[in-house]
Amino acid sequence: MIEVKGISKKFKNETAIDYKDMTFEDGKSYILLGASGCGKSTLLNMIAGILSPEKGEIIIDNVDITKISQKEKDLLRIKSIGYIFQDFKLITEMTVIDNINILRLEGVDTSRADEVLKSLDILDKKNKKVKNLSGGERQRVAIARAIVKSPDIILADEPTGNLNFAIGEAVIKQLTEIAKGKTLIAVTHDDRLCKYFDYVIDMNEMTGGKYDA
Ligand SMILES: Nc1ncnc2c1ncn2[C@@H]1O[C@H](COP(=O)(O)OP(=O)(O)OP(=O)(O)O)[C@@H](O)[C@H]1O
C-alpha cells in the first residue's frame, strides 16, 4: 500500500504544490487525470523517491520513504518500482534488448526480457535500434523495461501521450493486463482510457493549492 500524507513540494523557482492525502491499495489500478502543470509527474517522482517533498509522508509498505537515505530509496525503487517515464528515457542508439539488459548494471535480473517483449508484441524488434522504431513500439519498449523485473508497483507517466487513440488504447489494455495483481498508477490526459482502471483520481482536485509564492 502507498500512502501519501500531507505532502507539499516546492521548486527553486518558488512554485509550490500541496497534495491532498491519497492511498493506493495493493493490486489496484489508478488513473490520474488533470491539467498540465497540476503536479502529476511530480507526484510520481516523489513516490519513486526521485524527488523529495518539503513536508509530509510517503509510506510504501509501512516504510516512510521521506525518512530514509537516497541510497535506500534507490534500492527500494530498483527492487519494487517499475517507472515508465513521460519521455521514455530510452537510449535510441542502442537496440531494444540492450536498453533492457543495461538494467543489469543496477543488479536487475533481465532474464524475463524475451517473455515480456513477446507479451507486448515486440519480440521481433528485439535487435533493432530504438531510433528505428515507431512511437508505439518505443512506448512498448519503455513498458517492457519497466516491468521486466516484475515490480510490485508500476508508475506510468502518460504511457499513451505520443500515440493515436487506437494504438494508445491497445497499449493501455496490455499495460493493465500485465499489471494485474500489482499496484498501477498511470497518468493520462485522455479520459476515454478511464474504463480500464479500478479508480480514477482527478488531480486538479488533489492538488489543493498550486501557487507561485
Ligand atoms: N524541476 C522543476 N523545477 C521547477 N519547477 C518545476 C520542476 N518540475 C516541475 N515544476 C513545476 O511544477 C509544476 C508541476 O509539474 P509537473 O511536471 O508535475 O506537472 P504535470 O501535471 O505532470 O504536467 P504535464 O501534464 O504537462 O506533464 C509545474 O508548474 C512545473 O512547472
Ligand SMILES: [Mg+2]
Ligand atoms: Mg507530467
